[in-house]
Amino acid sequence: MTLNPRLRQFLQATASTLVLLAAWQIASYFFPHYLFPPVQDIVVRTVRILVTWPELKQVLETAMRIFVGLAGAFVLGSLLAIPIGRYPKIESYITPFLVFLQGIPALSWVIIAIIWFHGTEFRIAFIMIITTLPAFTFQVLDSYRSMSKDLFEMTMSFRPSGWTLFRVLIVPTILPGILTAWKINLGNAARVVVVAELVGATGGVGYELLRQQQLFDMAGALAWTIQLVLFVLVVQQIIVWIENWLLRYRPVSERAA
Amino acid sequence: MQESAPAPLIRFSNVTKEFAKPDGSGSFTAVDRLSFSIEKGEIVAVLGKTGCGKSTMFNLLAGLIEPTSGKVDVTGHDPFQDFNAFRGKIGIVFQNDRLMPWRTALDNVVLGLEILDARRSEAEVIARRWLSRLGLSGHEGDYPHALSGGMRQRVSIARAFAVEPDILLCDEPFSSLDEMTARDLRAEFVRLVKQAGKTAVFITHHINEAMDVGDRIMVFHRPARIAYEARMDAASKGAGRQAIQDEILKVLSLEAGEGMPPVPAVVA
Numbered sequence: 001m002t003l004n005p006r007l008r009q010f011l012q013a014t015a016s017t018l019v020l021l022a023a024w025q026i027a028s029y030f031f032p033h034y035l036f037p038p039v040q041d042i043v044v045r046t047v048r049i050l051v052t053w054p055e056l057k058q059v060l061e062t063a064m065r066i067f068v069g070l071a072g073a074f075v076l077g078s079l080l081a082i083p084i085g086r087y088p089k090i091e092s093y094i095t096p097f098l099v100f101l102q103g104i105p106a107l108s109w110v111i112i113a114i115i116w117f118h119g120t121e122f123r124i125a126f127i128m129i130i131t132t133l134p135a136f137t138f139q140v141l142d143s144y145r146s147m148s149k150d151l152f153e154m155t156m157s158f159r160p161s162g163w164t165l166f167r168v169l170i171v172p173t174i175l176p177g178i179l180t181a182w183k184i185n186l187g188n189a190a191r192v193v194v195v196a197e198l199v200g201a202t203g204g205v206g207y208e209l210l211r212q213q214q215l216f217d218m219a220g221a222l223a224w225t226i227q228l229v230l231f232v233l234v235v236q237q238i239i240v241w242i243e244n245w246l247l248r249y250r251p252v253s254e255r256a257a
Numbered sequence: 258m259q260e261s262a263p264a265p266l267i268r269f270s271n272v273t274k275e276f277a278k279p280d281g282s283g284s285f286t287a288v289d290r291l292s293f294s295i296e297k298g299e300i301v302a303v304l305g306k307t308g309c310g311k312s313t314m315f316n317l318l319a320g321l322i323e324p325t326s327g328k329v330d331v332t333g334h335d336p337f338q339d340f341n342a343f344r345g346k347i348g349i350v351f352q353n354d355r356l357m358p359w360r361t362a363l364d365n366v367v368l369g370l371e372i373l374d375a376r377r378s379e380a381e382v383i384a385r386r387w388l389s390r391l392g393l394s395g396h397e398g399d400y401p402h403a404l405s406g407g408m409r410q411r412v413s414i415a416r417a418f419a420v421e422p423d424i425l426l427c428d429e430p431f432s433s434l435d436e437m438t439a440r441d442l443r444a445e446f447v448r449l450v451k452q453a454g455k456t457a458v459f460i461t462h463h464i465n466e467a468m469d470v471g472d473r474i475m476v477f478h479r480p481a482r483i484a485y486e487a488r489m490d491a492a493s494k495g496a497g498r499q500a501i502q503d504e505i506l507k508v509l510s511l512e513a514g515e516g517m518p519p520v521p522a523v524v525a
Contacts, residue, residue, distance in 0.1 A: 153321055154355040158372040158420065159344040168368065172359045249359045251402040 037219035045223035055208075059227045062197065062204040065121075066189045066231075069128020070182065076129065077136030077181075082170070084137075085144035098134040106131050106192045110199045120201050127196045132185045139184070143177025144170065179243045183236060190232050264333075265294035266424065266456050267318065272327035274313050274481075287313040288481035290327065300450055300457040302471025302489075304464065306509060310481025311460045312352075315428050318458060319349055331424065345373045348422035350430040354409040356401040362388060362412045363397035369420040380419075387415035391445065407438035414442070418449060425450060425457040431466070443469055464505050468498060476508050484508050 003011070027036040049055040080098075084091045109130055113123040147170065155169045197206025205228050212220035274288040287310045295301050305311050316322045317329050320336030320343060329335060334342045348369070356365045366384035371377070388397055391411040401409055410430060417425060427446070431439035447470055450457045459470050467474050468489060476485035485508040487501050 150351070150353065150355045151357060154349070154351060155368075155372070156321065157319055157347065157349045158369045159341050160372040164372050168371065169357075172357065247359075249400045249402070251400075 034216050034218050037222070041219040042222045042226070045219050046226050049223055049227055058204055058208055059231065062193055062206070062228065063231055065124050065128065065197075065204065066186070066193050068125055069193065070132060070185055070189050072125060072129040073132040073136045073185070074178070074182070077133055078140050078178075080133075080137045081140035081144060084141055094137075098137055101130060102134040106195050107199075110196050113196075114200050123200050124193065124196045128189055128192060131192045132189055135185055135188070136181050139177050139181035140174055143174035146177070147173040176243075176247055179239060179246070183239050186232055186235055186239070190228050194228065266297045266299075266332060267295040267458070268328075268330040269293050269314075269317075270328040270330070272314075272317060272324045272329055274310075274317060274322065275325045286480045288317065288324075291481050291483070292327075293475060293483060295456060295458065297456055298454055300447065300459060300470060300472045302467035302474045303458060303460045303477060304467040304474055304505065304509075305462065305477030305481075306479070307462060309477045309479040311462075311477055312428055314477075314481050315426060315458070315460055319347060319426055345369075345420050346423045348417035348420055348425045350410075350414055350417045350425065350427040352429040352432060354401070354406075354413040356409055356412055356416075358401050361398050361400055362393060362404065362408075365401070365412050366415045366419050369416055373420060383419050384415070387419045388412070390449075391415050407434050407442065410434060410442065414446065414449075418453075421453075423456065425455050427457065427459045429460055429462065432461070432463075439466070446470070464502055464509075467505075468502065474501075474505070476505055478508075478511070484511070 021039050024036060025039045028038045030036075033041070049059065080094060084094055106127065109127045113127050117123045117126060151169060151173075155165060160168065193204070194206040194209065197204040198210050199206075201207050205224050208224045209221055212218075212224060269291050272288055272291045273286065275284040275286050277284050289310075291314065303311050303314065313322070317324055318331065318336065320331075320340050323337040329337070331343070332346065336343055336347070356362075357368065360368065363381065363384050366387055367377075367380045370380035370383060375383075385394075385397060388394060391414060393408060393411055393415070396404060396408065401412070404412065410433075414430070430446075431442055434442065443466060459467070461467050461470070471489050474485075474487045474489060475483050478484040485505060487504070489501075
């Protein structure tokens, strides 16, 4: 019997998750619970966070910080990438700066932000934007450069205004790259926000993780971590749905199904 | 009093176009002191071997590139300098269909009208009419990947005609199609151009295509110089066809610059 590929994929993922959970549960019988808490404790704590408003609020706070950071980096990155794409001479001035930014660890930015700024939210927004800006800029720039010369000339033959050219050609051309950039940067942003909150905030998942560390509460630490993983998975899935809808024009080979 | 002849719609005066070599070692000449004119309502077929500068001439005419020297004049304007003066006046059918893959057939035809700020509802009516005239009713909602090569090229023809341009520029539009489809589209193209009284420049490297489509044929030698010119009237499309074809073959077989004959007078 041949299984539906999607069902097969689901069953494989479920099987590997169950094996991991079983291994964890077995470990919990042999090690102290502050090292390996039972699976049911983690599940209960995870659900409790989701149904208790003050705790859920912390998750939403972190989610909001991720969105603000990513949106800021995306806007700034696009504002940098499109002029670089149009006027390549600017590139040699801006690219070294972006490469330099990329080399600075997120934790260094946390320290710098704490020294430079007072407001918690501003600090976190700054850290999020500065750490994801280079990736957004390079990805939007790459998409812009992949614009077809043929389509550009065809569109120009109708003599569009700058805004119309941007709307009818540039946006659809860079859209797949933008969606990919969001997917990639979402994971990075989730990791950076936790570090930023851990060191410089009084709320959010990062702050809660710090509390669990002080209480030596492994079940709590895992439950808060799972919130972040769930958030990333849900947003990734939403981006995939948006991508599937916006890029529905792309042909798919039967062989690839 | 003698009536003066109307000014030509398109005029190339001693136009030269040079491109820098990619390795920076100087430049090469793609078009060399080219001069010709085209009257309103004429279909001029431009014929020549691959790489003879036909497409460069085409891009100069479309205002997509600037001449190194000389003057290109289209309806009294320089198509490169007065780029925006040609909004909606020039329609182009390219060698490949150049359809936007993210737009349906209908939206691809609407594109030019949308750029010219037509109302969406009106643009759709016009686009549907053109798709229907080109036998694509029922395919309005199809994306380009779902259409055959011939259908895609029809959409690109509809896109060019939909904006009601004064001048149509076609760069080997049917070269990638099978002979039957190309023949049908060729006939349809000539019918549409004549019916609407447009002026067209039709680039091709097929002698028969040039003779079928053009009111006049210009044969180019590298770097884009007119090596032969013939007017295709009823007689030359009939009994005189073979003589012109032979002459074109002879001209084309000559290497550029080697024993190239002087430009002969237009064969009436």
